[in-house]
Amino acid sequence: xxxxxxxxxxxxxxxxxxxxxxxxxxxxxxxxxxxxxxxxxxxxxxxxxxxxxxxxxxxxxxxxxxxxxxxxxxxxxxxxxxxxxxxxxxxxxxxxxxxxxxxxxxxxxxxxxxxxxxxxxxxxxxxxxxxxxxxxxxxxxxxxxxxxxxxxxxxxxxxxxxxxxxxxxxxxxxxxxxxxxxxxxxxxxx
Numbered sequence: 192x193x194x195x196x197x198x199x200x201x202x203x204x205x206x207x208x209x210x211x212x213x214x215x216x217x218x219x220x221x222x223x224x225x226x227x228x229x230x231x232x233x234x235x236x237x238x239x240x241x242x243x244x245x246x247x248x249x250x251x252x253x254x255x256x257x258x259x260x261x262x263x264x265x266x267x268x269x270x271x272x273x274x275x276x277x278x279x280x281x282x283x284x285x286x287x288x289x290x291x292x293x294x295x296x297x298x299x300x301x302x303x304x305x306x307x308x309x310x311x312x313x314x315x316x317x318x319x320x321x322x323x324x325x326x327x328x329x330x331x332x333x334x335x336x337x338x339x340x341x342x343x344x345x346x347x348x349x350x351x352x353x354x355x356x357x358x359x360x361x362x363x364x365x366x367x368x369x370x371x372x373x374x375x376x377x378x379x380x381x
Contacts, residue, residue: 285342286343289335289338289339
């Protein structure tokens with residue numbers, strides 16, 4: 192019994208805890224870590240608040256503050272505008288999307304990095320084989336041109352929208368006179 196008491200006294204006696212002290216070498220004390228994190232956050236908030244405590248005096252400061260507030264609403268409203276344009280004019284929207292299909296993938300990566308960096312995220316893009324991506328994108332060019340051409344043929348107000356494409360029966364049917372209610376009524380009145 193005396194040996195166990197001596198061992199426990201060695202480990203936990205004198206207002207110390209050897210086990211706790213040893214574990215804290217390998218694992219952070221959660222309570223102390225939370226207190227440190229709270230202090231870091233409060234210091235950052237004080238610094239942030241001090242930055243905006245200074246009144247913006249010049250027109251340039253006010254102008255730059257306004258410019259800095261534009262990208263988020265512009266991106267949000269632009270995205271909503273794309274949805275609206277897809278519903279209002281699907282052919283116009285489809286033609287623009289065919290153009291976007293030609294944007295090479297490295298540019299999409301670059302746009303993603305710029306937008307992500309602007310909004311606070313930091314991304315590191317792996318090295319891309321730029322020439323390979325351009326060749327792959329350019330391979331889509333004939334299909335995109337064909338798609339745009341087909342989309343333009345679907346327009347009701349385009350040149351050749353009523354073209355019969357050499358169909359003889361359709362050409363004859365389109366040339367045959369048909370009843371015109373307005374013209375018939377005008378003849379009766381006149």
